Every structure is written in structure tokens, then in C-alpha cells.
Amino acid sequence: MPCGRFGGRIVLVTGAAKGIGAATARAFASEGATVVLCDIDEAALKVTVDALPGTGHCGIRLDVTSEADWIAAMGEVERAFGKLDVLVNNAGWGELRSLFDTSFEQWRRVIAINLDSVFLGTRNSMPLLEKSGKGSIVNMSSIRSLVAGVGSGPYSAAKAGVHLLTKATAIECAAAGKPVRANSIHPGFVDTPLSKQTGEEARNARRSTVPQGRLAEPEEIAAGILFLASDAASYVNGTELVVDGGFTAV
Numbered sequence: 001m002p003c004g005r006f007g008g009r010i011v012l013v014t015g016a017a018k019g020i021g022a023a024t025a026r027a028f029a030s031e032g033a034t035v036v037l038c039d040i041d042e043a044a045l046k047v048t049v050d051a052l053p054g055t056g057h058c059g060i061r062l063d064v065t066s067e068a069d070w071i072a073a074m075g076e077v078e079r080a081f082g083k084l085d086v087l088v089n090n091a092g093w094g095e096l097r098s099l100f101d102t103s104f105e106q107w108r109r110v111i112a113i114n115l116d117s118v119f120l121g122t123r124n125s126m127p128l129l130e131k132s133g134k135g136s137i138v139n140m141s142s143i144r145s146l147v148a149g150v151g152s153g154p155y156s157a158a159k160a161g162v163h164l165l166t167k168a169t170a171i172e173c174a175a176a177g178k179p180v181r182a183n184s185i186h187p188g189f190v191d192t193p194l195s196k197q198t199g200e201e202a203r204n205a206r207r208s209t210v211p212q213g214r215l216a217e218p219e220e221i222a223a224g225i226l227f228l229a230s231d232a233a234s235y236v237n238g239t240e241l242v243v244d245g246g247f248t249a250v
């Protein structure tokens with residue numbers, strides 16, 4: 001008898017070796033899911049997989065910008081489990097840089113990791129999500145899809161693309177009779193290896209702009225992702241969940 005909110009469910013999380021992805025994988029595993037963790041950092045991925053509660057979890061090397069990697073990963077999931085219940089398109093990356101100092105190559109890298117990844121993941125996982133009978137996609141966007149920030153031009157454009165691609169996914173699934181919901185999550189500033197890149201001074205400056213006066217813990221974002229993926233959200237579709245300590249309420 002499956003137990004926990006996600007007992008018997010197969011969940012795939014990208015960018016799962018560290019940060020929000022790792023916290024999300026842990027949260028799903030602790031609620032009974034079998035989790036497929038995907039990342040390009042194989043050493044960190046192994047550490048995260050080995051530390052998960054429960055059994056049956058696995059790590060797959062998947063570069064989210066590579067369609068060949070997506071096809072191979074979906075083949076592995078099909079052979080091992082025959083279905084996919086939840087896809088969390090979490091992997092992403094950005095850096096602070098003026099729009100006017102951004103090369104076309106740098107622009108394309110940010111768009112590829114944050115936006116192409118979601119398109120590739122959505123398209124290639126759809127047959128397995130349909131087999132779930134109640135599939136759910138949670139896409140990682142950001143407050144940067146709602147409000148711009150100086151130095152975040154390509155990242156904001158990519159995350160805004162994720163925002164509307166999620167709505168398009170939801171309505172196209174419904175129109176085609178596919179039993180798959182799609183929603184996006186929009187974190188504010190989260191305490192992860194990615195946000196540590198900017199240095200302590202920038203992190204303190206960020207804290208002072210958040211009404212709750214602190215950065216989020218990755219687990220607080222994971223909690224929102226689990227809600228969107230859960231049966232409690234069975235009528236929540238094509239929408240966005242902002243988890244930002246009040247940042248965009250000001």
C-alpha cells in the first residue's frame with residue numbers, strides 16, 4: 001500500500017544535485033515518491049541520491065539543453081517505471097551582467113538553460129506523463145518573470161518565457177485531452193549555491209529589499225512545488241505560485 005502524499009508516484013527533478021532541486025527531491029522522497037534526479041554535476045548528484053530517504057531513487061546525467069539527453073533519460077524512465085507522474089523542470093542558471101555587456105553567445109546560453117530546457121523536457125516527457133493518468137509539470141520561473149532587475153535582462157526574458165510556456169502547456173494539454181496539469185513557481189531570493197555567487201554584500205542588499213527580511217530556504221520553495229504537483233492542486237492549472245517573502249507585493 002503506497003504511503004505519503006506521493007506514494008507510488010514517479011517524480012523527475014532536473015538540476016537536482018544541489019540547491020532547490022536537491023531540496024525538492026528530498027521533499028518528494030520523504031513523502032513516498034520514487035525520485036529520478038537529473039543533473040550535469042555527477043559527483044554532487046551521487047551524494048544527493050545516496051542521502052535520500054526511501055529506496056528505488058536513481059540519478060541520471062542529463063544536460064537539460066540537450067534533446068539527445070532528454071530522449072535517453074525518458075527511455076531509461078520508461079524501461080524502469082513505465083510512466084512519469086511529475087516533471088519538475090527546475091534546472092536553470094543566471095548571472096548579473098548589464099544587457100549592454102551581454103554577448104549573443106551569453107544571451108543564448110541563458111535562454112538555453114532556462115527556457116529551451118523546459119520546452120525539451122515538456123515535449124519529451126509528455127508520452128510518459130500521459131501514462132500517469134494525472135500527470136503534473138511544475139516549471140521553475142522566478143520573480144524575474146514579473147519584475148525586471150538591473151543585470152537580469154536575459155534571465156528575466158527566459159523566465160518570462162517559462163511563465164507563458166507553462167500556460168500554453170496547460171491549455172494545450174487540456175485541448176488535446178491529455179491528463180496533465182502545468183503550473184509555474186516563482187521564487188524570490190533563495191539561499192542556494194547559485195545565489196551565493198553574487199557575494200555577501202549583494203546578498204545583504206537583497207535581504208533588505210524583502211519584506212520578510214531574509215532569503216528563502218530551498219525547502220520553502222520545495223513546499224510550493226509539492227503543493228502544485230499534489231492531488232490537493234487537482235484544479236490548479238496554468239497558473240503561477242509566487243514564493244518571495246512579499247518582494248513583489250511592495
Ligand SMILES: NC(=O)c1ccc[n+]([C@@H]2O[C@H](COP(=O)([O-])OP(=O)(O)OC[C@H]3O[C@@H](n4cnc5c(N)ncnc54)[C@H](O)[C@@H]3O)[C@@H](O)[C@H]2O)c1
Pocket residue numbers: 014015016017018019020021038039040041062063064065090091092093094113140141142143186187188189190191192193194195
Ligand atoms: N536561488 C535563487 O535565488 C532563485 C530564485 C528564483 C529562481 N531560481 C531558479 O531555481 C532553479 C534552481 O536554482 P538554484 O538556486 O537551486 O541553483 P543551483 O545553482 O544551486 O542549482 C542548480 C542545479 O542545476 C544544475 N544544472 C545547471 N545547468 C544544468 C544543465 N544544463 N543541465 C542539468 N542540470 C544543470 C547544477 O549543476 C545545479 O546542481 C533555477 O532555475 C533558478 O533560476 C533560483
